[in-house]
Amino acid sequence: MCANLRTPKMALELAHENIWFDKWRADDAERQFYENKAQGGSGLGSLVSQIAKARQEIQNSLVSGGHSGSAGGSGASSDVLNRITKLEGENKNLSSTVSSLEQTILTLTKRLEMLECDDKTTTAPTSASPKKPVPMETEDDDDDDDVDLFGSDDEDDEAAARVREERIKAYAEKKAKKPGPIAKSSVLLDCKPWDDETDMFVMETEVRKIVMDGLVWGAAKLVPLAYGIQKLSILCTVEDEKVSIDDLSEKIQEIENYVQSVDIAAFNKV
Numbered sequence: 001m002c003a004n005l006r007t008p009k010m011a012l013e014l015a016h017e018n019i020w021f022d023k024w025r026a027d028d029a030e031r032q033f034y035e036n037k038a039q040g041g042s043g044l045g046s047l048v049s050q051i052a053k054a055r056q057e058i059q060n061s062l063v064s065g066g067h068s069g070s071a072g073g074s075g076a077s078s079d080v081l082n083r084i085t086k087l088e089g090e091n092k093n094l095s096s097t098v099s100s101l102e103q104t105i106l107t108l109t110k111r112l113e114m115l116e117c118d119d120k121t122t123t124a125p126t127s128a129s130p131k132k133p134v135p136m137e138t139e140d141d142d143d144d145d146d147v148d149l150f151g152s153d154d155e156d157d158e159a160a161a162r163v164r165e166e167r168i169k170a171y172a173e174k175k176a177k178k179p180g181p182i183a184k185s186s187v188l189l190d191c192k193p194w195d196d197e198t199d200m201f202v203m204e205t206e207v208r209k210i211v212m213d214g215l216v217w218g219a220a221k222l223v224p225l226a227y228g229i230q231k232l233s234i235l236c237t238v239e240d241e242k243v244s245i246d247d248l249s250e251k252i253q254e255i256e257n258y259v260q261s262v263d264i265a266a267f268n269k270v
Helices: 008-039 044-128 141-146 152-177 200-208 245-253
Strands: 184-192 215-226 229-239 261-269
Touching: 184 215, 184 245, 200 215, 200 229, 229 245, 245 261
Parallel strands: none
Antiparallel strands: 184 229, 184 261, 215 229
């Protein structure tokens, strides 16, 4: 059993020890030979035979050590190979088991993450939903019997409709009262005198004395007609709702001492 457990290294070490021991015996025998020779040569034949015997034993040990080392090495190597093969099989089984455990852990981790995501999505709307108002308790429970639960909604709707109609009506009235843009017109009037002796500057002064709400006088100039007679062309701006052009022409014609007639030379909306 112990021989089978020897490794090649142990066999070689044992062979070296045997060789060293045999060499030591040969050296010891040679030392005794020389000591006997120095003492007178007694026992020379026996020493020579011992030396030869030692040398033969060394050679025999070398040869036997080589064969035994190879045999022991082959037995040890086969044993080592068997044990290595067994360890490799166990290692492969352990590796497959570890890999299956890792895959199982990864699957469980993914499932846990999915469950956490589902919990977050389901709890978010509930947390964000507004709280329903809690009805206040009345002091006297007997008063609830007198409340018309079915008629209150209709009354509220009627009141809301009435308020809405009043607001629409008030808005319409306010919009109707709001003044729109004022319509104005620009009018160029030609005022003609009786003759060439009429003082045109006095005529212009008298015309400008006419004052009406919505009437604004503008620039004026003298334009020659014929035979030394000139006419007064005067510009005015009037508000259409307040001033009538016909009324203004009649007022100018009332200045009989200076004005013979009045014509509308140009009329434009402003």
